[in-house]
Structure formats: structure tokens, C-alpha cells
Amino acid sequence: MSPEKLSGHHLFLILLALLLTTLHTSSSQSTQLDHLLNFKSKITNTNTNSKPLNTWTEQTPVCNFTGISCNSENFVTEINLSDQKLTGIPDFGALCKLEKLEKIDIGSNYFHGPINTHILDCANLKYLDLGENNFTGEVPEVWHLSQLSFLNLNLSGFTGKFPWEGFSNLKNLSFLSVGDNVFDEMFFPMEILELYNLEHIYMSNCSVGGKIPEMIGNLSLLRSLELSDNRLVGEIPAGFSKLIKLEMLELYNNELSGVIPVGFGNLVNLVQFDVSNNSLEGDVFELRNLTKLESLQLFENKFSGSIPEEFGEFKYLTQFSIYDNKFTGELPAKIGSWAEFEYIDVTQNMFSGAIPPDMCKMGKLGRILMIENNFTGGLPETYASCESLFRLRVNNNSLSGRVPDGIWSLPLLSTIDLSMNQFEGQIGSSIGESKSLAQLFLANNRFSGELPVEISKVSTLVEIELISNQFTGTIPSNIGDLKKLSNLHLQDNMFSGPIPESLGSCVSLNEIDLAGNSLTGNIPASLGLLPSLNSLNLSGNKLSGLIPTRLSSLKLTLIDLSNNMLVGRVPESLLFVADNGSFAGNPGLCADNSKDLRKCSPISHKSDRLSVAVYCFIAGALLVVLSLSCYVFVKLRKNTRNSPIYSWDVKQFHVLKIREDEVLRCLKDENIIGKGGSGNVYKAVLECGERLAVKHMWKTEANNGSWRSSSPILPKGKNRWREYDAEVAALSSLRHMNVVKLYCSITSEDSNLLVYEYMPNGSLWDRLHTYQKIEMDWRVRYEIAIGAARGLEYLHHACDKPVIHRDVKSSNILLDEEMKPKIADFGLAKFVQTEKVMESTHLIAGTHGYIAPEYGYTMNVTEKSDIYSFGVVLMELVTGKKPMEPEFGENKDIVHWVHNEMRRKDNVSALVDPSISKDAKEDALKVLSIAVRCTMKIPTVRPSMRMVVKMLEEVEPSSLTDIVIDKQGEKNISLYKV
Template sequence: MSSEPFFRPVIQTLFVLLFSFLSLASSDELQALLTLKSSLKDPSNTLVFDSWNANNSTCNFSGITCDLTTNLVTEIELSNHNLSGSVPFDAICGLQSLEKLSLGFNFLSGQVIEDLNKCVSLKYLDLGNNLFSGPVPDISSLSQLMYLYMNMSGFSGTFPWKSLDNMSNLVELSLGDNPFDRTPFPNGVLKLTKLTVLYLSNCSIEGTIPPGIGNLTELTDLELAQNFLTGKIPVEITKLQKLWQLELYMNELTGELPVGFGNLTNLQRFDASTNFLTGNLSEVRLLSKLTSLQLFENEFTGELPPELGDFQHLVNFSVYRNKLSGQIPQNIGSSSQFNFIDASENFFTGSIPPDMCKQGTMTELLILQNNLTGKIPESYANCLTLTRFRVSNNSLSGEVPRGIWGLPNLGMIDVAMNDLVGPVTSDIGKATSLAQLLLSDNKFSGELPSEISKANQLVSLDLSGNQFSGEIPSTIGDLKQLDNLYLQDNTFSGSIPDSLASCDSLTIINLAHNHLSGQIPVNLGSLSTLNSLNLSDNQLSGQIPWSLSSLKLNVLDLSNNKLSGLIPETLSIDAYNGSFSGNNGLCGNNLNNFPKCSAGSGDSKELRKLLICFLGLGIVAMLVCLACFWHLKKKSLKGQNRSWRENSWDMKSFHLLSFTEDDILDGINQDNLIGKGGSGNVYKISLENGNDLAVKHIWNSDPDSKKKEESTTTMLPKGSRKLSEFEAEVQTLSSIRHVNVVKLYCCITSEDSSLLVYEYMPNGSLWDRLHTSNKLVLDWETRYEIALGAAKGLEYLHHGCDRPVIHRDVKSSNILLDELMKPRIADFGLAKIVQCNASKDSTHVIAGTHGYIAPEYGYTQKVDEKSDVYSFGVVLMELITGKRPIEPEFGENKDIVSWISCKLKSKETVLSIIDSAILEGYKEEAIKVLKIAILCTARQPTQRPTMRTVVQMLEAAEPCKLVGIIINKEDSYMKKDLKGNDKLQK
């Protein structure tokens, strides 16, 4: 008898049950994914969720993968979509077959709750590069995990290291770049013997590297950088013979490279820089597959292994600030696509290796401050890829190969302090990218070629201490970007070119100890940014121009010339004591060392002009007094302003206004003037409704130029600069809406001038409150809130606008404070909106304020968001120390950043720099923010955090909270930035 009739209904029933189960599961999965969609936002409109709707199968959703048999969701791939919002892990973990959850490189926030522990089928979890907060929850149930990425995700507190005990299948583990609590090396990791990638950089691990690291023999990538690791590199690390990358930089490791380190023959990238390692580099000779070797800032001694010259793949080599000696292998870089060498600040001898650019790929040659001899190799004259050439402070001789002067991509030539001879050739006119030309203290001679004016990106020109002769080229005024000019201690002759006044970015002019003659150009007084002028020890004659009185000079030295006549009264002050000595023809009524001026002394025409000027001022003053007496009432005052009002004005509003154009125009008068800045006067206008406004008045052209011929307006670049600043400010502020960015209500323009109408900030600027006679005693809570608010304003500019806005002049005087001491970022006259077709990372400009300017301004024209981050770090240091960015106590040529870096030797010295006005109980809190300031002011832009990360760190540093960030090294932030993450998260 057949059993088929008996089993048939049973089978049919099972199919019905299975179908019902799958239908129910499908419905649940649809609901889970729709919940995920509703929780996330897609501000970049990547269209990732366009297919996510109830009428579509979940397996057809973009980023979703299903099992082909069951149609259940197995993978969610939503990484790198700029998504924001919080993640509903309770819904996601209801997907019973989910094996992969990839949400990395987004802007996801909020805390990760315990529901994550329910995703028990996960093999791949990526939450890295997000903005989560709070601790990582217990994830011990995720025992199937093979890939775990939580790097740079914003997590803090104590990581649940015990959870890893159940994850014996882990192949890649990435937890770095999170401010976890400090912890000894997690021994549980040493049991994960299947690991191929271990990324624990910058996550507050302390103590020694345990010998058990040698158990992880499958490792190909081990990264433990930027922690608090001490002691020696264990010899057991030599067992990891599959390693292609080993990163140990920015720790406190000591001792020599372990014996047998050369057995790591598969190593391609090795970075142990910024430690305290000693001994020689003989073990490196066997690592022939190296592409990058970074050992700078250690205490290595001895000679470089000659085998380095035979390495076929070496691209980057950096050993600066060690104690290495002997020759640099002469064939280094000759067999590879060599890119970069920095062997500066050692004791190397011999000559410069000639073939590092043999393949035509080298970008930077840095071997300054050694004992090198011989000539600069001719081969570098053809190295068109070079961007930096620095061999200063050696004993090099001979001429600079002609072609080097004109290399098209070279941004810096630094050959100072050698024994070089010969001329600067006309090839310099081809150096269209050159920002710094530093030739001081050599034996260069000949005339400075007029073609130098074609190197129009020059910012710093230092030819001092040479034997240059002839006249200073009259075309030097074409160098519009020039910031400092050092031509002292040469034999230049002739007159000072009038065109020099066209270099309206100049802050320093030093022409001392030459053979210059003629008069001091009157138009030097138009250089409003100039703060140092040294024309001493020349043969200059004639009067001191009265126009110099308008300059705010920290240094003025006109001594030992042939000047005569009256010393301008405004220059006859103690600050310039000695500035005029050695000029026997000078007289002054306020200086003891000079004879009194007689009635006939000086230039009678100047005196007559002065008398006429005073008479005119007296008449004007009398008329003003009569006008004020006659027009006491407001109606009459409006009549007084009729001529002002008769201009054709155009008003553009950006907010709902409670005032009229007339209200603003009536308020532009001397009584309401509250400040003068580089881009215009500022007035406070009180409205009848009790509200106050701040109005910046910018002349579109120099008002004194109206009577001059049109042909002379090119000599007044100041007006056009102000106009461009006005346009930049309007363009930037009109589209910005943020509580920590000053509000621009409207702009009012005419043919002659422009008005910007802002909200009024009654507490002035942060600079005023910290450094001037109006300073306040700010408690730490107030300083912290100012820091956090200003950071959020900058974060919005960099990350919250349609296109990033680079402020380019972040400083305490541009952080304004409202009645509640809440900060507003202000003064966008130098701001730059990054255009879609601009270079990826930067805009080419040199801008900012001394003391706040990032160090890369000195060797490149690339200015990006990281330059703002540096300036903000300086502001944090002001808040913490109460000191200005530049103080005499810091020492010559030092600023607050270098001063603080010298104070990080012990906790006592760190505490000593905290402002005494901060209560003792809050000094530990201030140190947390100091750590962030140090990260922000790292020398290399790539080592600085983004403003988004700065805000996260500041929020974690809220008083009474702990943040685990390195303090003991100046350049202590993510040396590779997202490098590790890019590699780990495919």
C-alpha cells in the first residue's frame, strides 16, 4: 500500500506554512527598512532611497542584497552617502539573516544602544567615520563578526574589550581615532589569531606593546600610532613576517629596533616617527620592499645603510631631527618613482644625491641644516615636478644650476646660509608658482633681474647678506602678493622704486646696509599693512615723508643716512628712539638728541601746507560747531545729511527688517563711530524701537582720490581691495543662517560707498575681553561656551553650507560677543567660498593676521579649511592662557604655539601656562581644551582635525567630562587623517 496519499497533505501543509512564514518575514523586513529610511536624512540628494518604497520589493532597494533562495535581506550597504540622523538598531536587528551592515563615512549621530547586540548574524559591521556619541555598548553576542570597523566614529568612554573574547573569527578590527578612556594594551586582542588588519591608532592605549603581539602571525597591517605606548618595540614583533604596513608613530617608545627586525621582508610602509628610539638603522638594510620609511624626530645615530640606495620601490624617505651622520646614499631614489626626502637637521656630510629625480616624479627635496658640501647637482634643473627645494644651512658651494630658478611648480627655493655664488638668472621669470625665495647669507652677486616681477606669486623675498648690486628693479611693484622684503646687507644702489608702494600686502621692508640714494618715496605711506621699515645705513637724502606718520610701525629705522629737515611730530616718540640717529641734517622739536627746528628749517612748502591744513581744519571745526548748534533737532539733522542722502542708494535685504534705509543713512555720523578697521569704519545705530545695529561703511574707492585724474587711480589699490572685501562679505554672509555667525540684515550700496548692516554685539570682541583695557575676568564656563560656540560657527561654514566657506582670518577680534557672551564669527572680508571647479583642497591666497597664520602659508599658497582650524587653535590658546598670540615673553620670532609647545615637559609646566584668572578647580578642565588646541595647531595641515571633529572633542571636554587626547607632542593628531580608514574600509 502506497504512503504517498498520506504524506501529500502533510507536504502541502508545510509549503503553506513556509509560504506564510516567508510572507510574514518579508512584511517585517519591509517595515524594518522603511523605519531605517524614515530615521535617516539624505541632504546631498544621492537618491539612495528613491527605490525604497512599499510598492517595491525589498530586494530591489538600492544598497540592499538578499539571499537568492529565501529573498531575505543579507546586506545593507549605505556607506559614503553623507547620510545623517540616528540609526534604529532595534528595527535593523530584526532582520534575522542580516550578515553585513555598512554605514561608514556618513554623518550619523546619537548613541548606539544595546539593541545592536541582537544583530547576531552579522559578519561585517561598519560604523566608522560618523558622529556617534557615548560608549560602545556590549557587543559580545556578535560572535560571527569577521570585519568590525568603528574607527573615527565619535565613541568615547571605555571600549568593551571583553566583547572581543567571543569574536575569534575576526579578520579585520579597526577601532582607532576615538577618544576612549586610557587603557593598557587589551590582551584579549592577542587571542584573535585570524586578524590580518589591526587598527588601534589614536584610541588612548598606554603601557608597553606586549610580547604576545607575536602571536598574530596573520597580520598584514598593524597600526598602533598616536597612543601612550612606552618601552621597547618587542622582539616578538619580528614574527609578523606577513606585515606590509607597521605604524608606531607618535608614542613614547624607546630603545633600538629589535634584532631580527630585518626579517620583516614584506614590509612596504614603516613609520616609527616622533618617538625616542635610539641606535642605528642597520636592520633596515634588508627591507628592500619599502615604499615609505618615516623615522623622523627620534634619536637614531650612525650612518644610513648604503643598501637604501638600491631599494627599487622607495618613494618617501624622512629621517629629519635625528643624529644621523655620514653620507646619504648617492643612488637613493634613482631606481624608483621617488617623491620625497626630508633628511634635515642631522649631521650628514658629503654631497646631495644627484639622481632622486631621475624618474621625473620628485616633489620635495629637504636636506637643510646638515654639513653637506659640493655643488647643487645639475640634474635638478630639469626636475619639473619639484614643489619645494630646501638645502639651507649647509656648506654648499658653486652656482645654483640655472634651470632651478625657473622650475614652474616650485613654491619654495631655500638655499640660505651656504657658500653659493653667481647671479639669480632671468629664468626666475618662469617661476610662476614661487612663493618663497630665500637666499640669505651666501655670496650671490650681480644685478637682480627685472624678470623677477613675473614671479608674481612671491610672498617672501630674502636676499640679505649677499653681494647683489645695481638698482632694485622698478618692476618690483608687480609682486602684489609680497609680504616681506629683505634686501639688507648688499650693495644695491640707485633710488628706492616708487612702485614698491604697489605691493600693498607688505608687512616688512628691510633695505638697510646698501648704497641706496635719493629720497624716501612718499607713497610708502600708503602701505597700510606695513609694520616694519628699515632703511638704515644708506645714502638717502631729503625730508622724512609726512605720509609715514599714518603707518602703525613696530619697527622704524632711518638711521645713518643723509636725511634733513623736520622729523614729523607723530614719529617723534620714545618708541622710535634711535630711529633717526646719524642724520646730521634732521631737527625735531620733541627729541632731545636733535636740535630744535628754526623757523627757516625744513621744507617751507611743507610748513605752509601744514599751516593751511590747520587753518582749514579750524574753519571746518567752526562750521561744524555752528551746524550742530543750528541743527539740534532730528528733523534738522536729516536736512544736514541731504547731500549724503541725495546719492543713489540700492538696498538689498536678507532678513525681515524693522528699519528703513533712512534710519541707517541718518546714523552714519561721527557721534556714532565705534571703531575703525582695515576694511572700513563701524558705527552703532540705535533704532527708535530700542534695537541696536552695527553698520560697516566701506568706500568703494579711496575718498581722497575723487579729485585726482583717472589715470592715477591705479596707484590706489586700497579702494579696489575694499570693494572686493565688501563683495566677499556680502556673498558669504547673505546666504548664512547660524546662531554662531553674525547676522547680516542688509547691504546698502551707492557709486561711492557701501554699507553692511549687522546685528549689534554689545560685548565687543573676544580680543577686547581678553586683552584690552576693557577686559573682563572670564570664568572657565564662559570661556568654554565661547570656544564651543565659535567652533560650531566655523563647523557650519566648513561643513554646513552648500559649498565650504573658508574664513581665512579667524582671530579673537573677529569673534564677537552678544549680551549673554554668546559668540558670533564675524568679518568675512577675506572669506572664500570654495567653487565646484576649484582645486580640491585649497584656494591660492596669502591672507590672515600675524600670530594666527598657519605655518603652511610660509611655503605654499594653498589655503584650505585646515588653515582656519589652525587659527582657531590659536584662539583656544588665548582663551586658556589669557595671552596674545605674540608676546615679548615668548622670545624673538616665537608665537603662542611655539611657546606652549616648550611648556609641555611636565604637568607642572602645563599648569603654569593656564590663565591665573581661571579657578584652581577648573584648570584640569582647561587642560582638556589645551589638548584640542594643540591638535588644531599641528604643523602639517593633514594632522589637524576637521572643525566637525573639533566640535565633537570640545563637547566631550565639557567641564567635568573626560576626553582622552594626546597632549605631550605638538603635532599629535591623525597624521594620516583618513588614510587608515580609506585602506581598511573598502
């Protein structure tokens, strides 16, 4: 054959090969397109602002699809759709037909449903991320995917038994994350110990029990190991000493005991070490060589001995928390002085000596917490210029001297707690320059001098406690400027002069204690204007005159006016809340119905300084004035309806014929159906038969420009007026079957009414916890849970401007005649302008027991705070218990109780309300597991409300329950199964 013919033949073969390759590639491209479009058909996007699947069309080349990566031959190798707000049940059967596929990342979405076994057909898969989704059922036998090097199932929703058998097949695995899932309880899986390429293990909060095996040391490449929030027991194995590459070790919230093993100091690359909340003991000298440590968390153990001096030389340490142990000796003087130190917490130990002076040297120190130790000396002057400091708590020590003046005015400082020491001197006048101070605790010291008038400029103050000091002079007359002040405790000092009249303008006051001073003059009648006042103690002073009758309008649980010089008749309503000695030591006092006070004269009340004749004259005069007022009012209402003073402004938001005079006629005491923090609520029945609920608020403008109530029933301050605005703004724009309907607002110059749809079955709180409690089977409770969740989902996700409720609780979930729930009371609601910008405030919004834990370290309000509160409501529905119960333990709530009991798993069914039928307990426990996820400590790991709704939908009970309610829908409620 000639060279020319040979070349032609070869050329023909090459062209033929190219043609076949092109045809194969074209066919493969078409096949890949079909598979991806099949996958797309099963999922949807919940984010209207971003739609990554819009590019997945027949007209677009596959390799140009959003989230798709291809190799040089245009075969799909990677699918990355993480954090795209996608939902649906993904079809892994379609994806695994992509023969070159090596990576699937669909983490941080809203995918749900079970994972079918088709995922095991992805034979070449090296990277699989299904984390932070809402899948159900068990994890498939992923150990069949022998090429895997990365596996993330964290917070994915899987339950049941984890398929550890055969896991040792994953020889290439370097990253393993299966934490934050409710798996069946298991011992530490020995199969992992054969995966010698592992560098990262995350198995926190996934039901691991038993001991950590000694052979953990075989995983010599480990850089991070997280086994927190489990039920691990026994000692930390000595095998850890072999993990010399380890940078992060987290074992907190387990039941570990014993000492830190010898050889632990070999972990010289350790950056983060957290063994908090265990039962470890002994000293910590094995840690003295860990010079790269940035975060050291040893709190809530039984460690003892002193802190090694080497800790003072740690050049990178920024977080140091060792509270609630038995440490002794002095802290190293240089501790926290090298890096940008963030916080120190050595509370509840037995430390002595001086406070290290240079922890704010780099200007980043936020918290100094040294409560209940034996520290001596003074507060170092260096902290007077620590502008990053926001919490200073050194109470219960033996500190002394004067407080550096700059401390009082630090710009971010929200808490100053110096109580139970021997500090002396005065509060500096510079306190008036404070921008953030919310809590001032100086009790049981030797402070003296006058309370600076500048303190009234600190508008952020919520609590003042100056108990048992040597303060003198008068209480600042303008203290009423502190509108956020909740607790005022000045007892056992040497204050003199009158109680300021302006104190009645502190509209948030809940407790006033001025006992044991030398205060004189009358009790200000303005105290009767305080809408939230719960406790009033003015005992042991030199107060005189009458007890103001206006105090009768207060809703007090404690009153003590003993040992003063008060005279006259004690208002009868105050006798109901008084203890035996509440009015003792006032010889001039009398009462008609008290065994502890002399009886008032029925004819002449000299002590009241008014005769019967005077009373009669005043009564007659008032009657005349009242008659004239009524006449004038009726005339003006008839003839001058458009007068700005007497007219009513009606704004309707739903079609309903409402006349304001019909509503006004119903505002009688006998029609009150609720008294809350935002106002009295009345039942109103219109002539047409329509039933409504009316929230009633009053306002008048005082001479000093502050807002006060003129209502004898429910006085309100400026904050309440803002709540009114917030509620109108929020509710008037909302339209959802699970959000209470606001028909209209009716306002006048001095009064405000909100008219809602009437909810005959009251609140969920009433039906669960009060004398109005009823038997509710699980189907009813579930319907309440899913309905309330859909209402919150609407607020968070469907409104033009998402709404954060900020006070989600069972008393704000109302029930209609069919027990359908509706979210109510939007007095604290906030609109979200962007996804990142939230309200920040020093006033904690919400109700004790429902408030998310992040309020302890930040005042930022996010939708995750609502989700935490809703998780508490779910726990109430499942357990039947209140958020705060004595059985939970001191300072413990239902969240702490449920989380602990669920972790123990000895008999979790005992958590379910006994009134729920046995066959529904399993369904109830599924909802309880959702509640646990909603109440995680870290906000970012809580699901969104959209995900909560989907989780609840997937645990819908199969049993049927009927609700039979009488025509009034209020009294005869019975539940039975059919």
C-alpha cells in the same frame, strides 16, 4: 498501498511543505519589513541631493531597499549605509531581530547617542562598522559577538573604559580598528595577543600606554599594525622579527627608546615604516634588507651613523624623511632614482658630500629638504628640468657654484631657499617665467650682479630675502607690480640709486629692510600708502631730503632711518615707535620732543626749507580751497544727487530706514570702535536711536591703473577692494541668527561703506584676552561656542552655495548685548561651487595661530580649514589662553600644547581656565576633546561642522548661569549662578 496512491501522497506532502515554506517566507518578509521600517523611523538624511532611504517603503520588496543584501531565501544578510550623511540614534534592537543578519556597516555618518545593548543580540554578526560617527558613552561588550571577523570603531566618539575583558572570545577576528577615540588610559591589552587570526590592527590615538609586549610576535598573520599617537614606552620588542608578513608598521608619536632590535631585517615585506617622533637611537643597518619599502619615516629621533649603501638600491622607495637625527656620512648616490620618488627630508643631521643627482629621474619629485647639514658641491644640473618640484630648501650647508639657470623658472616651484651657503653668480633672468614662486631666500651667499628686472613679473612672490650678498645696481623700478609681496629684505648688499616710487604699490608689504646699501635720493612718500607696513629699515644708506610726513599714517612697530643724510623735522608720530638710534647719524634732523635729536627752531626751520611766511601762505591757501570745496560739495549734493561722481549708491539687504547722510556724519575719529585688516569700524547712532556699525573703505584709481587709497586713516589696495566685494557678496545673501547682519552697502565713486548691526560687547577676543576681559562662567562660554558653531554650520551646509569663511578666529566672533555670538568679517570668504572644487592660492588666508597645518604642503582651501580654526577658538574658550603664548614653547601654538597635554593625561583639568568653576570643569573638558578632534592634522579625520554642532549639543552643561548687562550693554557685565 499502490504506487499511484504513494505518489499522490508524496505529492500532497511536497505541496504542503511548499505552502508552509511560502507562508513562512511571506511572514518573514513582512517581519523583516517591520524591523527595517522601525530602524528607518529613528534616522534621517542630511543630504538633500541623495536620499538612500527613499526606497525603504512598504511598497518595495525588502531586498530591493538601498543598502540591503539578501541571501537566496530573501533573508536580509547585510546592511550597508556607509557614508550616506545619515543622522539620528540607530535602533539596533530592530536590526538584530533580522535573524540572518551578518553585516552592519553604518560608518562615516553623523549617528550619535549611546549604543544600547541590543546590538549584542546580533548573534550571527560577522562584520560591524560604526566608525567615523559621533556616538557617546562606552563601547558595549562586543566580545559577546563571537562570530565577528571585522570590527571598526575608529573615530566613533566612544569614551570611557574599553571592554577588553573577554575579548579573547573573538577567535575569528581578522580586522580590529578602535583608534582615534578618547578612551581611559590603558596598557597594551594582552587579550589581543590570543587572537591569532588578526591581520590588521589600528589602535592609534586611543590612550594606549606602557610597553609593547614581546608576545606581539605570536600574531604571525599580521599585515598592518598601527599604534601611533599613544604613550608607549620602552624598546621595540624583538618579537617583531616574527611578523614576517607585516607590510605596514606605524609607531610614530610615542615615547619609545632604545635601538632597532636585531632580527628586524626579517620584515622583508614591509612597505611602510614610521617610527618618527620617538627617542630611538643607534644605527639603522637592520633596515638595509627591507627592499620593498616605499615610505620610510624616521624623523625626530636620535638615530646616528651612516645611511646603508643598500638604501640606494631600494627599487620602490618614494618617501624618505629622516630629519632631526644625528646621521653622518654621505647619502647613497642612487637613492630615489628607481621609483617615482616624491620627497626627501634629511634636515638637521650631519650629512656631508654631494646631493644625490637622480631623485627626479622619474619626474615626480616634489620636495628637496636638506637644511642644516654639511653638503658640499653644487646643485646638480638634473634638477633644472624637474618640473614636479615645488619646494627646494638646502639652506645652511656648504654648497657652492652657480645655480642651474632652469631652477629659477620651474613651473611649480613655490619655495627656493639657498641661504647660508657659498653660491655665486647671478639670478637668472628666466625667473620672470616662474608661475608659482612665493618665497625666494638667498641670504648669506656670494650672489652678485643686478637684480633682474624680470623678477617683477613673478606676481606670486610673497617673500624676498637677499641679505648679505654682493648684489649691485638699482632695485627694479617696476617692483611695485608685486602685489602679493609681504617681506622685502635686501639689506647688506651694494644696491645703489633711488628707492623705487612704485614700492608704494606693493599693497601687501609688511616688512621692508634695505639697510646697509648705497641707496640715494629721497624716501618715497608712496611708502606711506602701504596699509599693512609694520617694519621699515632704511638705515646705512645715502638717502637725503625730508622724511615724508605721509609715513605718519603707517602703523609701525619698528622704524630705523639712521646713518643717512636726511634733514628737517621728524614727524612726531614716528618718534613714538622709534628706538634710541632710529634717527641717529643724520645731523640735519631735528625734533621738538626727542632727547636724542636736536630741538627744531620755533621760528625759522631752515632745515625744512620753508619759512613761517610760506607756511602761513600755504595754510591760508588751503583754507580758501577747503572752503570753496565744501561750498561746491554741498551745492552739488543738493542739486545733483544723481551725478555719477558725487552720488551715493545705497543697496539695502534688510528693512531699515537708513539715510546715508546720517551714516556719514558718524564717520569721526571719536566714533572708531575697531581697526582691522579690512577697514576702520565706526559706531553710528541714528536719529531713531538705532545703533549700527559702519566699516569704511576708500578707493581711488591711480594713473597706473592700480588701486590705492586716498584715506588718511586707512589706505587700501586692490586686495582690500576685493575683500569689500567678497564681504558684500557673502553677507548680503546670508540669514542666520549667528551670522552678523549686513543692513546695506553705501558706495560712491571714491568710497565704500558696509553698515552692520551693532554688537555692543565687541569680540570674543576682547572679552577673553584684552583689557576688556570679563569673567565668563562656563555656561556663557558654552553658549558662545554652540552659537558660533551653528553659524558656521549654516555657512557650510545650509547655504545654496556653501561659504568657506577662511578667517575664523575669536576676534571675528562678535557678541551682542546678551553675549550671543555672531560670525563676522567675511573679507576672505569664498563660495564653493562644488563639493570638490576649492580655491587655491599662494597667499595664506587666515591669521597666524588659527591656520590649519595643511597650508604647509598645499594651498587648497576647504571647509576643513574653517573647522581647524574653530577648534582653536574652542581651545581659547576652555583654556582662556591665546593661540600663541610663550609658555607653549618656541614655534609652538595652543593646538600643539593642548594635544600634548591631553595625551599625557597627568592632570588634564589643569588645562581649564582657572576662572571656570570646579563643577563645570568636566563639561569644559568635553568641549576640549571636541576641539582636539577639530584640530587633527589630517583634514579628512576632522568632523564636519554639522557633526561639531551635534557633539556640542550632547555636552550641554546642566548648570544655569545668568547674564546681567546694563542698558547700554557695554560696560557692566557680571555673571552669577542661580
